[in-house]
Amino acid sequence: MALPSTYADPNCSLARALEIVGERWSLLIVRDAFYGVRRFGDFATQLGIPRASLNSRLKSLVEEGVLARETDAGGAIEYQLTDKGVALWPAVRALMAWGDEFYSPNGAKRALRHDQDGGPLDAGGRCATCGAVIPVPEIQIAPGPGFEASGPAKDPVSAVLNTPRRLLQPI
Amino acid sequence: MALPSTYADPNCSLARALEIVGERWSLLIVRDAFYGVRRFGDFATQLGIPRASLNSRLKSLVEEGVLARETDAGGAIEYQLTDKGVALWPAVRALMAWGDEFYSPNGAKRALRHDQDGGPLDAGGRCATCGAVIPVPEIQIAPGPGFEASGPAKDPVSAVLNTPRRLLQPI
DNA sequence: CACCGGTGGTTCAGTGATTGAACCGGAACG
DNA sequence: CGTTCCGGTTCAATCACTGAACCACCGGTG
Numbered sequence: 001m002a003l004p005s006t007y008a009d010p011n012c013s014l015a016r017a018l019e020i021v022g023e024r025w026s027l028l029i030v031r032d033a034f035y036g037v038r039r040f041g042d043f044a045t046q047l048g049i050p051r052a053s054l055n056s057r058l059k060s061l062v063e064e065g066v067l068a069r070e071t072d073a074g075g076a077i078e079y080q081l082t083d084k085g086v087a088l089w090p091a092v093r094a095l096m097a098w099g100d101e102f103y104s105p106n107g108a109k110r111a112l113r114h115d116q117d118g119g120p121l122d123a124g125g126r127c128a129t130c131g132a133v134i135p136v137p138e139i140q141i142a143p144g145p146g147f148e149a150s151g152p153a154k155d156p157v158s159a160v161l162n163t164p165r166r167l168l169q170p171i
Numbered sequence: 172m173a174l175p176s177t178y179a180d181p182n183c184s185l186a187r188a189l190e191i192v193g194e195r196w197s198l199l200i201v202r203d204a205f206y207g208v209r210r211f212g213d214f215a216t217q218l219g220i221p222r223a224s225l226n227s228r229l230k231s232l233v234e235e236g237v238l239a240r241e242t243d244a245g246g247a248i249e250y251q252l253t254d255k256g257v258a259l260w261p262a263v264r265a266l267m268a269w270g271d272e273f274y275s276p277n278g279a280k281r282a283l284r285h286d287q288d289g290g291p292l293d294a295g296g297r298c299a300t301c302g303a304v305i306p307v308p309e310i311q312i313a314p315g316p317g318f319e320a321s322g323p324a325k326d327p328v329s330a331v332l333n334t335p336r337r338l339l340q341p342i
Numbered sequence: 343c344a345c346c347g348g349t350g351g352t353t354c355a356g357t358g359a360t361t362g363a364a365c366c367g368g369a370a371c372g
Numbered sequence: 373c374g375t376t377c378c379g380g381t382t383c384a385a386t387c388a389c390t391g392a393a394c395c396a397c398c399g400g401t402g
Binding site: 039041044051052054055076 | 348349352353354
């Protein structure tokens with residue numbers, strides 16, 4: 001989306017939201033951030049996105065306050081979801097659910113569970129066991145019935161990502 | 172998004188979903204379809220989208236089965252949401268809610284209610300009065316507290332759209 | 343200090359998509 | 373007939389994305 005002329009409609013929050021996360025790659029970067037990816041190089045290899053595009057997207061996501069760019073103890077740069085970024089989870093989940101429903105005949109590619117009690121999450125993000133809406137850090141993600149294993153993982157990062165783990169847990 | 176090389180990741184339903192509705196304008200077209208817009212010209216003036224782009228998007232959405240292109244009794248062409256298109260509602264609602272939360276300080280720009288009993292809908296699409304998850308055709312949409320009236324409506328279509336009405340109800 | 347690998351980031355030409363404005367053609371109307 | 377409405381197309385100009393090579397910094401190591 002062009003920065004100069006945007007979607008314009010001042011009374012549509014969807015248009016506003018899409019100005020931020022509607023560009024190519026943006027939501028996939030956010031998804032990876034939910035999965036625990038934090039490093040520039042990991043985003044690049046994981047998504048297969050050109051480094052120039054990745055840099056531009058990270059920059060705009062940081063500007064908009066969806067991601068925070070931080071230097072960790074070892075001096076390495078880390079991109080982490082802010083609260084505003086984490087608030088995108090329902091949208092990400094809804095789109096994933098739609099993709100699962102219409103393009104994954106064998107069931108969800110990723111199964112979501114409540115990490116505390118193991119209950120599966122319904123379409124609304126509610127745990128079937130305890131009935132509560134589960135906060136993001138307590139959500140466990142694992143390969144689901146529709147997952148298609150493509151041989152042993154190519155790179156170490158996706159190997160880790162295809163293992164059951166909690167959202168936001170750093171790699 | 173390019174048709175040739177896509178997001179690739181075969182195990183991510185988000186990537187799959189974004190291949191369909193992730194292109195510029197696509198989700199806004201779907202939103203307008205929820206609002207009841209059905210005609211080519213109405214989409215064009217309502218969204219301010221170039222007609223060539225609109226045509227290309229409508230074509231791909233029809234190909235993907237999100238919209239259906241039909242000729243009505245009077246011979247006019249109408250684009251309507253299919254069941255698959257209507258299934259995008261939770262994603263659209265989630266993104267609208269995110270936009271409202273972070274970019275509309277005075278509250279939601281559009282208020283959602285259960286048409287049957289007038290109960291407001293929560294973030295999960297549940298009616299506060301009857302407690303049920305409300306099906307799309309029973310959802311009423313109206314200007315909310317964050318709505319910014321910009322003088323009398325310019326064109327008759329947006330005039331109608333800024334009036335309380337049910338989703339999917341043709342203009 | 344010279345060298346080295348890892349990592350975040352930049353540059354740049356080539357390609358493809360988006361834009362806006364003008365144009366096309368059929369159908370309904372007078 | 374001439375006009376208007378409407379879905380759709382054409383086209384040049386612009387803009388964004390891509391891929392591959394390159395750069396700069398940093399912390400070791402010899």
